[in-house]
Amino acid sequence: MKKWLLFASVLCLVFVIAACGSNNNGNSEAASSTPADVVIKASSWEFDQPEYHIKKGQTLELELIDGVHGVQVDKTDLKLTNNKAKTVNLDAGEYEINCNIPCGGGHSKMSAKLIVE
Ligand SMILES: [Cu+2]
Incomplete structure (x- = not known):
């Protein structure tokens, strides 16, 4: 039971980190998708x-x-x-x-x- 709790916590953490990472990527892509000359x-x-x-x-x-x-x-x-x-x-x-x-x-x-x- 404790193992599952640990697994779930780690999974949550991974999602949070992934969400942060993709946010950053999203921002930089938005900026570079319309680069000025x-x-x-x-x-x-x-x-x-x-x-x-x-x-x-x-x-x-x-x-x-x-x-x-x-x-x-x-x-x-x-x-x-x-x-x-x-x-x-x-x-x-x-x-x-x-x-x-x-x-x-x-x-x-x-x-x-x-x-x-
Ligand atoms: Cu000035």
């Missing part, structure tokens, strides 16, 4: 690349590594918030991107270039 990774206080190249009609996404940041494409109404891909329908050219969320000491240094091809 270009991802800007932001941390405090820099973007991961000095410039990003994108073709008109492709999608652009902001990924936060640490801190809370946003992206504003200068002189346009294109803004990005965390993990929400947007289609870039800007004319070809060079645009400046800045962080648009006051994020602390290095906020004003957070800029990069977006080159639309």
Whole structure:
């Protein structure tokens, strides 16, 4: 009888662990099932690349590594918030991107270039 109880407990534990594991997998699959064409990774206080190249009609996404940041494409109404891909329908050219969320000491240094091809 005790053996059954132990077996049942272990089985429960396995289910709990499996459920946690599949939840995590579900999340990462959801994120990677619609990958943006270009991802800007932001941390405090820099973007991961000095410039990003994108073709008109492709999608652009902001990924936060640490801190809370946003992206504003200068002189346009294109803004990005965390993990929400947007289609870039800007004319070809060079645009400046800045962080648009006051994020602390290095906020004003957070800029990069977006080159639309
Ligand atoms: Cu900022």
